[in-house]
Amino acid sequence: MYEHDVIVVGAGGAGLRAAIAADEEGADVALVTKLHPVRSHTGAAEGGINAALRDGDSWDLHAYDTMKGSDYLADAPAVDTFAKSAPEEVIQIEHWGMPFSREDDGRVSQRPFGGMSFPRTTYAGAETGHHLLHTMYEQAVKRGIEVYDEWYVTNLAVTDHEDPEDRECHGCVAYDIKSGELHGFRANNGVILATGGLGQAFDHTTNAVANTGDGCAMAYRAGAPMEDMEMIQFHPTTLPSTGVLISEGVRGEGGILYNGDEERFMFEYGYANNDGELASRDVVSRAELTEINEGRGIEEEYVDLDMRHLGEDRILDRLENILHLAEDFEGVDGLDEPMPVKPGQHYAMGGVECDENGETCISGLYAAGETACVSLHGANRLGGNALPELLVFGARAGWHAAGKDMKTAEIGTGPSAKSEDGAVEPPVEPGAIDASSEDVVADGAAVEPTAVIENAVENERERVETLLEEDGINHANVRADVQETMTQNVNVFREEESLNDALRDLREARKEYENVAVSDPSRTYNTDLIHTIETRNILDVAEAITLGALAREEFRGAHWRAEHQERKDDEWIKHTMLAWNDGTPELYYKPVNLEGDEEDYEPKERSY
Amino acid sequence: MSTQIEQQETETEQEEQEPDVESPGERRRAEKREREAERQAQRETEEATLDDEETVLLKVFRYDPEVEGKQEPRFDDFRVPFHKGMTVLDALIYARDEYDSSLTFRHSCRQAVCGSDALFVNGSQMLGCKTQLADLESPVRIEPLPHQEVVKDLVVDMEHFYDQMHAVEPYFDADETPEDELEEQRQSRENREKVKMSTRCIWCGACMSSCNIAAGDNEYLGPAAINKAYRFAMDEREGEDRKQERLRIIEQEHGVWRCQTQFSCTEVCPKDIPLTEHIQELKREAVKNNLKFW
Ligand SMILES: Cc1cc2nc3c(=O)[nH]c(=O)nc-3n(C[C@H](O)[C@H](O)[C@H](O)COP(=O)(O)OP(=O)(O)OC[C@H]3O[C@@H](n4cnc5c(N)ncnc54)[C@H](O)[C@@H]3O)c2cc1C
Ligand code: SF4
Ligand code: FES
Numbered sequence: 001m002y003e004h005d006v007i008v009v010g011a012g013g014a015g016l017r018a019a020i021a022a023d024e025e026g027a028d029v030a031l032v033t034k035l036h037p038v039r040s041h042t043g044a045a046e047g048g049i050n051a052a053l054r055d056g057d058s059w060d061l062h063a064y065d066t067m068k069g070s071d072y073l074a075d076a077p078a079v080d081t082f083a084k085s086a087p088e089e090v091i092q093i094e095h096w097g098m099p100f101s102r103e104d105d106g107r108v109s110q111r112p113f114g115g116m117s118f119p120r121t122t123y124a125g126a127e128t129g130h131h132l133l134h135t136m137y138e139q140a141v142k143r144g145i146e147v148y149d150e151w152y153v154t155n156l157a158v159t160d161h162e163d164p165e166d167r168e169c170h171g172c173v174a175y176d177i178k179s180g181e182l183h184g185f186r187a188n189n190g191v192i193l194a195t196g197g198l199g200q201a202f203d204h205t206t207n208a209v210a211n212t213g214d215g216c217a218m219a220y221r222a223g224a225p226m227e228d229m230e231m232i233q234f235h236p237t238t239l240p241s242t243g244v245l246i247s248e249g250v251r252g253e254g255g256i257l258y259n260g261d262e263e264r265f266m267f268e269y270g271y272a273n274n275d276g277e278l279a280s281r282d283v284v285s286r287a288e289l290t291e292i293n294e295g296r297g298i299e300e301e302y303v304d305l306d307m308r309h310l311g312e313d314r315i316l317d318r319l320e321n322i323l324h325l326a327e328d329f330e331g332v333d334g335l336d337e338p339m340p341v342k343p344g345q346h347y348a349m350g351g352v353e354c355d356e357n358g359e360t361c362i363s364g365l366y367a368a369g370e371t372a373c374v375s376l377h378g379a380n381r382l383g384g385n386a387l388p389e390l391l392v393f394g395a396r397a398g399w400h401a402a403g404k405d406m407k408t409a410e411i412g413t414g415p416s417a418k419s420e421d422g423a424v425e426p427p428v429e430p431g432a433i434d435a436s437s438e439d440v441v442a443d444g445a446a447v448e449p450t451a452v453i454e455n456a457v458e459n460e461r462e463r464v465e466t467l468l469e470e471d472g473i474n475h476a477n478v479r480a481d482v483q484e485t486m487t488q489n490v491n492v493f494r495e496e497e498s499l500n501d502a503l504r505d506l507r508e509a510r511k512e513y514e515n516v517a518v519s520d521p522s523r524t525y526n527t528d529l530i531h532t533i534e535t536r537n538i539l540d541v542a543e544a545i546t547l548g549a550l551a552r553e554e555f556r557g558a559h560w561r562a563e564h565q566e567r568k569d570d571e572w573i574k575h576t577m578l579a580w581n582d583g584t585p586e587l588y589y590k591p592v593n594l595e596g597d598e599e600d601y602e603p604k605e606r607s608y
Numbered sequence: 609m610s611t612q613i614e615q616q617e618t619e620t621e622q623e624e625q626e627p628d629v630e631s632p633g634e635r636r637r638a639e640k641r642e643r644e645a646e647r648q649a650q651r652e653t654e655e656a657t658l659d660d661e662e663t664v665l666l667k668v669f670r671y672d673p674e675v676e677g678k679q680e681p682r683f684d685d686f687r688v689p690f691h692k693g694m695t696v697l698d699a700l701i702y703a704r705d706e707y708d709s710s711l712t713f714r715h716s717c718r719q720a721v722c723g724s725d726a727l728f729v730n731g732s733q734m735l736g737c738k739t740q741l742a743d744l745e746s747p748v749r750i751e752p753l754p755h756q757e758v759v760k761d762l763v764v765d766m767e768h769f770y771d772q773m774h775a776v777e778p779y780f781d782a783d784e785t786p787e788d789e790l791e792e793q794r795q796s797r798e799n800r801e802k803v804k805m806s807t808r809c810i811w812c813g814a815c816m817s818s819c820n821i822a823a824g825d826n827e828y829l830g831p832a833a834i835n836k837a838y839r840f841a842m843d844e845r846e847g848e849d850r851k852q853e854r855l856r857i858i859e860q861e862h863g864v865w866r867c868q869t870q871f872s873c874t875e876v877c878p879k880d881i882p883l884t885e886h887i888q889e890l891k892r893e894a895v896k897n898n899l900k901f902w
Pocket of ligand 3: 714715716717718719720721722723724725726735736737738
């Protein structure tokens with residue numbers, strides 16, 4: 001058994017920042033990650049990172065934009081903390097050497113981004129995430145933080161109290177991918193989940209293949225609820241063939257969208273009269289799909305994004321990486337012709353419910369980054385707000401876990417924050433696969449840390465042995481079925497009937513999953529095994545997304561419903577929550593907190 | 609494209625044709641038609657030359673120290689259906705998901721930023737996700753990176769590469785940062801431009817694997833690590849003293865002087881980093897530095 005004060009699962013932006021913070025507080029910290037840190041998906045972020053750094057801008061403007069962008073589904077304490085801390089965090093990574101783009105006076109450059117009332121998006125070319133990830137990894141190396149890379153965390157070690165709020169997380173179980181050995185990890189102070197996004201629940205996504213929602217699913221099964229899972233962001237500019245992202249920076253710099261009739265539809269069709277291409281992502285995604293669905297797309301599939309008029313110099317200076325992506329993945333020279341784009345799954349606004357210190361309702365269990373839902377982005381994340389989130393809330397989780405005295409959280413978590421029970425009528429009993437011994441049952445029978453961890457390791461060993469030894473079907477088919485139905489039925493436009501279809505397909509996929517087995521018998525670098533376990537996690541998060549989407553009978557932010565095409569503030573300024581309940585998802589609601597530090601946020605119509 | 613759309617296009621065209629001057633929209637459309645025709649022609653030739661059945665034959669290196677029958681390295685053939693735009697990585701994923709789930713390789717981002725799928729394809733180092741099958745000669749031979757220990761199939765041990773990267777103290781060390789925590793350090797545009805290419809490295813290991821010197825001298829820092837040293841040594845925000853220390857590190861016996869400017873690293877780097885140039889520049893800096901001590 002390995003032992004550390006703080007164990008951070010995942011070494012993308014959020015995990016690295018958390019580890020550095022815990023180290024700053026004097027904790028002995030380890031990063032356990034299935035990919036080497038520099039391979040994390042944070043490296044793919046292109047556009048930039050928001051912070052109010054300049055005269056004329058201020059944290060409360062940033063907070064206001066974020067709240068408005070969220071369509072009033074974000075919690076004010078999270079939004080205020082975020083906007084106040086972002087400048088310090090961004091300047092800190094500058095002090096750590098981050099190669100930001102520069103102005104003539106040597107200060108960092110900023111550019112406009114969708115939904116922002118001030119050009120506050122700081123960037124490093126069109127490869128901001130790459131530089132951020134590497135800069136942070138360098139700091140982890142400098143501090144000598146221990147990294148277990150290519151270790152796959154399969155489960156959490158949590159006490160078995162009946163009520164999740166009484167539970168405690170003592171560590172986790174991890175599988176050394178190279179040797180195939182399972183080990184227990186004991187965390188004296190806490191485990192921080194920073195496992196990133198869940199884009200692999202969809203088949204057209206900007207996300208990496210490793211983004212399988214592992215942290216979310218593990219926390220859920222351990223008893224921490226998932227929040228606002230229906231809130232999936234579809235990015236309006238992804239390359240049609242691969243889902244590779246064309247940064248919002250292109251539109252920020254003045255890129256123009258054209259339909260198949262060569263019309264600048266954002267203005268001409270009045271989707272966003274004031275902001276045109278720079279309206280929020282949800283608005284632009286719906287506009288594009290409407291064009292395509294109504295026959296004004298190109299090859300019935302995409303629209304054009306044109307940046308040629310920006311001129312070669314500006315493109316090379318600020319968007320060079322976009323030229324390479326368009327060339328390598330679509331065979332298009334962006335200097336010479338417009339780039340084909342269509343909406344693709346991009347970001348999960350929902351995730352593991354946690355407070356502004358990163359803590360979940362299970363003590364000692366934290367979440368940060370895209371895995372988490374502090375509720376900063378609400379129903380729609382503004383471009384450039386995810387990277388500062390990693391820094392701000394990654395750091396806070398790290399400090400808190402390491403024992404720093406943080407103010408008591410204002411955001412409530414767990415069943416006691418519940419405001420009302422929810423109800424949906426799914427077409428099939430969702431039920432669950434293997435709601436078995438690994439999950440919590442008794443009431444505090446196992447509380448002794450070592451025993452809890454050993455028990456968790458034993459359960460995982462059984463699961464792995466079974467997968468390896470039995471015969472069965474390949475997980476890849478199940479994964480493909482899930483991805484297909486999600487893209488088909490739980491996309492930008494959602495209808496009750498198709499959501500029900502998706503739930504039926506997911507139920508089917510769950511049944512299929514009961515028969516999966518790993519055909520590679522090897523212990524050495526068994527990716528077949530890893531992917532099979534991941535597919536289980538994909539199933540859990542896909543189901544949560546769909547159930548949430550069915551429950552929320554309104555149109556808010558990224559969530560559009562054919563039958564309910566209006567925002568219903570009286571009824572729906574509340575979070576959808578899903579609790580594990582022995583594997584059968586239990587739905588309830590939690591109020592949204594709109595009481596800000598300066599003033600209360602008043603829901604306003606979002607117009608562009 | 610549906611007929612409906614074509615019709616709409618002609619309609620608008622006629623409207624706009626009336627005035628003699630060519631409108632920008634008109635020009636765009638004309639250009640676009642031309643391009644589409646070109647692309648169509650290109651597609652046709654590609655399809656004709658590729659393979660009649662539209663499949664590609666992969667010859668993939670296999671090895672697993674643990675599994676009987678795989679302990680002896682061998683090549684497996686996979687015939688995968690080809691579609692336009694397909695990459696080497698797509699083909700490997702297809703082979704794994706459809707034919708043999710034990711086929712093992714690293715990959716994640718599929719967009720040339722995570723650096724995990726550097727492979728040896730038809731005798732040269734490249735990223736699987738960035739390499740179009742249409743650009744390769746068939747059959748496509750896929751092997752793990754040479755000069756690296758093979759863990760299994762296409763997966764190599766990267767520890768040595770990481771060790772070399774760590775050996776150059778790969779982290780920023782400014783003399784002093786502004787006291788005000790909201791005040792950034794200034795960096796000139798020129799200086800950022802100078803280090804820009806060096807900051808693009810994704811740690812894929814292709815350069816190291818292509819380098820003859822590194823193959824012969826296990827302790828040689830190698831192009832990626834030296835480039836990393838360059839990234840900091842040339843950053844004006846680090847002070848002169850730190851630069852001296854950095855030069856001392858890369859000047860050691862197994863440092864820059866080992867490089868024989870064969871350019872293989874520069875050729876294979878998927879991020880187009882001018883590695884050899886950076887190494888040469890550091891050599892010159894080191895000489896200047898030594899002259900100072902004389
Ligand atoms: C293409 C793209 C462009 C983007 N551009 C921007 C932008 O310009 N600005 C912006 O603000 N945001 C952007 N975003 C969003 C932002 O980049 C992500 O939300 C953010 O980087 C996620 O960081 P993370 O640390 O939470 O996760 P990741 O960086 O994905 O890291 C996850 C980590 O968890 C590890 N892990 C996962 N599961 C396990 C497990 N079971 N066991 C062990 N380890 C595990 C992985 O190895 C990895 O280290 C972009 C996102 C994408 C996909
Ligand atoms: S320098 Fe280029 S080839 Fe070498 S590791 Fe970095 S990206 Fe790969
Ligand atoms: S898969 Fe990330 S570089 Fe190819």
